[in-house]
Amino acid sequence: MHTTVHLLAADAPAQLLPARQLMAFTLASHIILVPLGVALPLITLVMHHRGLRRRDPVALLLARRWSAVMAVQFAIGVVTGTVLSFEFGLLWPGLMGRWGDVFGIGFGVEAWAFFLEAVLIAIYLYGWRRLPPRTHFLLGLPLPAAALLGAFGILSANAWMNTPQGFTLDSRGDPVGVDVWKAIFTPMLGPQYWHFVVAMLMTAGYVVAGVYAVGWLRGRRDRYHRLGFTVPFTLAAAATPVQLFLGDSITRAVFREQPVKFAAMEIVWKTDSHVPEYLFGRLHPDGSITGGIKFPQLDSILAGFSPDTVVQGLTAVPAGDRPNTTQATIVHCAFDIMVCIGSALALLAAWYGLAWLRHRRPPRSRWFYRGAACAGAGSVVAVECGWITTEVGRQPWIVYGHMRVSEAVTPTRSTALWAMFALVAVVYVLIFAAFAVVLLKMRDRWRLADEPGGPGTGPGGAEAPEAATPYGPRPPVPAAGPGGSAPSEGGGR
Amino acid sequence: MAELVAFVLLLAVTAYACAGGADYGAGFWDLAAGGAARGRRPRRLIDHAMAPVWEVNNVWLVFVLVLMWTGFPVLFQTVFTAMWLPLALAALGMVVRGAGFALRKPARRLSRRRLYGAAFAGASLLTPFCLGVAVGGIASGRAAPGTEAAARVWAGPAPLAFGLFTVAGTALLGAVFLTADAGRFDAPDLVGYFRLRALVALGAVAVTACGVLLATRSDAPHVWQGLTRGAGLALAAASAASFAATGLLVLRDRAQWARFGAVAAVGAAVFAWGLAQRPYLIPTSLTVADAAGDPQTLAWLSLVSLVALLLIGPAVALLYRLDTRGTLEPLADSDLRGVRPHRGGPADGGG
Numbered sequence: 001m002h003t004t005v006h007l008l009a010a011d012a013p014a015q016l017l018p019a020r021q022l023m024a025f026t027l028a029s030h031i032i033l034v035p036l037g038v039a040l041p042l043i044t045l046v047m048h049h050r051g052l053r054r055r056d057p058v059a060l061l062l063a064r065r066w067s068a069v070m071a072v073q074f075a076i077g078v079v080t081g082t083v084l085s086f087e088f089g090l091l092w093p094g095l096m097g098r099w100g101d102v103f104g105i106g107f108g109v110e111a112w113a114f115f116l117e118a119v120l121i122a123i124y125l126y127g128w129r130r131l132p133p134r135t136h137f138l139l140g141l142p143l144p145a146a147a148l149l150g151a152f153g154i155l156s157a158n159a160w161m162n163t164p165q166g167f168t169l170d171s172r173g174d175p176v177g178v179d180v181w182k183a184i185f186t187p188m189l190g191p192q193y194w195h196f197v198v199a200m201l202m203t204a205g206y207v208v209a210g211v212y213a214v215g216w217l218r219g220r221r222d223r224y225h226r227l228g229f230t231v232p233f234t235l236a237a238a239a240t241p242v243q244l245f246l247g248d249s250i251t252r253a254v255f256r257e258q259p260v261k262f263a264a265m266e267i268v269w270k271t272d273s274h275v276p277e278y279l280f281g282r283l284h285p286d287g288s289i290t291g292g293i294k295f296p297q298l299d300s301i302l303a304g305f306s307p308d309t310v311v312q313g314l315t316a317v318p319a320g321d322r323p324n325t326t327q328a329t330i331v332h333c334a335f336d337i338m339v340c341i342g343s344a345l346a347l348l349a350a351w352y353g354l355a356w357l358r359h360r361r362p363p364r365s366r367w368f369y370r371g372a373a374c375a376g377a378g379s380v381v382a383v384e385c386g387w388i389t390t391e392v393g394r395q396p397w398i399v400y401g402h403m404r405v406s407e408a409v410t411p412t413r414s415t416a417l418w419a420m421f422a423l424v425a426v427v428y429v430l431i432f433a434a435f436a437v438v439l440l441k442m443r444d445r446w447r448l449a450d451e452p453g454g455p456g457t458g459p460g461g462a463e464a465p466e467a468a469t470p471y472g473p474r475p476p477v478p479a480a481g482p483g484g485s486a487p488s489e490g491g492g493r
Numbered sequence: 494m495a496e497l498v499a500f501v502l503l504l505a506v507t508a509y510a511c512a513g514g515a516d517y518g519a520g521f522w523d524l525a526a527g528g529a530a531r532g533r534r535p536r537r538l539i540d541h542a543m544a545p546v547w548e549v550n551n552v553w554l555v556f557v558l559v560l561m562w563t564g565f566p567v568l569f570q571t572v573f574t575a576m577w578l579p580l581a582l583a584a585l586g587m588v589v590r591g592a593g594f595a596l597r598k599p600a601r602r603l604s605r606r607r608l609y610g611a612a613f614a615g616a617s618l619l620t621p622f623c624l625g626v627a628v629g630g631i632a633s634g635r636a637a638p639g640t641e642a643a644a645r646v647w648a649g650p651a652p653l654a655f656g657l658f659t660v661a662g663t664a665l666l667g668a669v670f671l672t673a674d675a676g677r678f679d680a681p682d683l684v685g686y687f688r689l690r691a692l693v694a695l696g697a698v699a700v701t702a703c704g705v706l707l708a709t710r711s712d713a714p715h716v717w718q719g720l721t722r723g724a725g726l727a728l729a730a731a732s733a734a735s736f737a738a739t740g741l742l743v744l745r746d747r748a749q750w751a752r753f754g755a756v757a758a759v760g761a762a763v764f765a766w767g768l769a770q771r772p773y774l775i776p777t778s779l780t781v782a783d784a785a786g787d788p789q790t791l792a793w794l795s796l797v798s799l800v801a802l803l804l805i806g807p808a809v810a811l812l813y814r815l816d817t818r819g820t821l822e823p824l825a826d827s828d829l830r831g832v833r834p835h836r837g838g839p840a841d842g843g844g
Contacts, residue, residue: 080588086584089558089562100566100786107562112800119805167787178787180790427585
């Protein structure tokens, strides 16, 4: 490891804070869309398949509507994702300039998987009307694979930042002799990837099912709502116990590969055996802990199956090479929130499973549906917390043990970065508000359409602008006349 | 191997210039469509034509960035450090554009729709201009490795000329594509509308191209030398010939074919610039060989690009083919209504 000057927070360049805040903000926003992008295609295709197999118009209707949601989400995901790739250059040129050729291949794989996904989503969404049903379904079939491949690329890059390998350093500290295979398949890739993929499936499933759970609570209990709830919830519930196991194994992988990050996650100050486990609590600069619930010896037992397991503490490395106590507290809290939400979801999934086993039907308790309605938001929070755990826990390193975040940051003045941050924040708030508005509008229109005695078939006149949504349903358009409107959409066969 | 990756990078830049360019051009004409009443029909056509392919068109850019930082990390670091402001504006423009496009339709009030529409259209002008400026900054050689961010890097004659030329090029692509789309979606009155605009754009491209050549001669001597001999000259000539052919096809009302002409003109122009820079990535300070990343990485990157070509090529071709044949249609309300269709097939639209 090449030596670098010890940069404490006090000596950090002024532009580090806005650069970090901007990156954190854009990533946190993008990650809300990711579960829907990665796992919603799979859930939609399961529903689509059911519709085709059983000749079930309700299932087909749900699949069509979900594909419209998928398209809106994907469009916004493209924008926020492109911004992120720009930010690698605008905020962290030092990282890409020195290490780009070591870990960039993962991004290359991600880029073309993502490309394929963009093409396939366009074909799938716009193919409902004219493509033969079988062809249409088969063209949608590669979507989940493309999404999984894209996730693999990104996770490979992130895992490399956690456990960098596949290169040697020359006399100037620059990487040479890259071994691409080793750089892609780093020790943290397996645990991170599977933990992530299952998290995406759970989140997408619980979010979609949550919508119909709310409908159920409000008394809409027709077959449409039952099916819309059951399919995604079953997928998510089946994934939940798997996630408990995967979460446990990734924590142990962090214990092995990144002991300092593990110490921050569990706020362990001094290297010791018989280390207690704290649920929440706050770490102070002198190493004392206030608040939280203490479980004696549990941390050592969880880490190595025996109370004698030695857990490395934060003080095992110099202060400049580890997260500070505030960061450690943040990591610890985020980690505990994630674990608590995961456990709660496991209980909910168990309830669901038992009901199926005993009564061959979903539970009927209102409390179950209240829980299911909260599960979607809860899993999004858990995803954010997981991401905070891994990113803040890596501080102060951007490439673990090789490059500090402060060495990678752009030389641009901090005022320019703050200005950009302000602009981006405003626009993102608008974008996400628009996303929510569009989805709610779609929902309202669909609800209206489903009501008996709702708007019948036959061409409605040109509708008010507020009725149309970007990707989803559109009113059929009358033929262009004086003051007419757009080219034929949906009519004119 | 480094040459090969540089060639792939140039291909990706070309693809983005053509596909993304048509997209930005559509936004440009959206901006120029006039008031709410007058611009309503062209705007509807623009929305309708853009919707199925705009994401795909914009993914090319991610591809370009990935190829840059993986294949030529030093180039990526240099460009993004020296030309921070134009690139930051380009990124902001992209966000605003996406937001405007998404927000415009669900907005209720006309004033709001105007605001969001203006954001979308204005950003469609800003982003290509800034990207063109960045290309000009590279061509002029002022963005040498180690350069700090400063206005002088991108505020010279060559960068500004490149920026204007890029905007004119996108306007041409947009107008030609929309002329063809108007014919496709049987909106005959809009065919003439966009044809006129395509002719205006042709004039603008001719003027800005002269500007680029003049600025290049004084401000980017290495690129000028490359353009006046060998492969660079051949491609510049091919670009001019395609440009003339496009003009003829537009005049003769052959918009379907004019699309190919416009794409060829823009593609050849990008290629001419790329080949004129040989052997440099940034003229006279950073060669392809110097900037190249690790040899093993480059080999893998070529492999990844080849796989991408084999997988994405057919997929994109299929998408464009389905799109131009009119097989891709947005879902209409009737598809999303809870009516029971006969049999299990998709519900028949109430046309």
